[in-house]
Amino acid sequence: MTTRTVAALAALALALSLAPAHAEDLPLSPNGVKTLAPEGAIKSTGTWNLGTRAGDFVYVAGMRGIDPKTNTLVEGDQARVRQAFLNMKLIAESEGASLRDAVRIVVYVTDMYRYRPLVNKAQEELWGKGPYPPRTIIEVDRLNQDDICEVEGTFYAPVKK
Template identity: 80%
Template sequence: MTRIDSLLVATAVAIAPLTALADSPNGVKTLSPPGAIKPTGTWNLGTRAGDFVFIAGMRGIDPATNTLVAGDEARVRQAFLNMKLIAESEGATLQDAVRLVVYVTDMYRFRPIANKIQEELWGNGPYPPRTIVEVDRLNQDDILEVEGTFYAPAKK
């Protein structure tokens, strides 16, 4: 083996672990941290792209059973906690949220619960920008879904 061949092999071996971490050619990494819910279709819980973490719509699913939590307030809280777990798995906190989108099936019933849970989790704020939208229906006839974008600088 020539010196150049040795360098090429050494370089390939050195970069292999780095490229194995990326799920896309541009370094977008899919997320599935321990303790999170299990996706039930053709979607991932979230992705990291550079310094940002994008979390799919989370619902009030108990990660231990992968079934909906009973009770409106408990279910809304669980949806936010599911999002929080994924954000924290990438080094972000709730204070690092740069945008939330909340979908509810009844604005008058569920927006006040979402506000209450956000106050519990974020304290007195500041709160991230949030869009809340009433929709006709959610998967499994659920009541709320929350998605978030978080700033979490990648470790250099």
């Protein structure tokens, strides 16, 4: 095999491993928890998924500023923080919840002084005049991939009866 062939095969293997898990592929849990994998969202490639719906609530995993198009981190601190919120938004919206329907968010940053203002700015842009959700923001030692910000949101989206 030429180096070129090897590279092509590696790219193919990568593409396959990153193939989107379609929601319809994921079975309901015994008690009826729905695992979320909406189109356009980042891909979960490990022992976790993007979100769930259970009853009237939608739970989104901690989201970071990963570009769904490339599955790599967005460049630029402000843009990356904004992307983390956009990733959360897309998953929530796939179940009929807007950012305004967040019941709480928890924000993890690796530098309170440096990144909290960026979080505030991203929220101002995305929530507009609000009301904003309850927020807990803490500075932690480290995030996965040595990232700078992660946001975890819980949403309310009552099932139509």
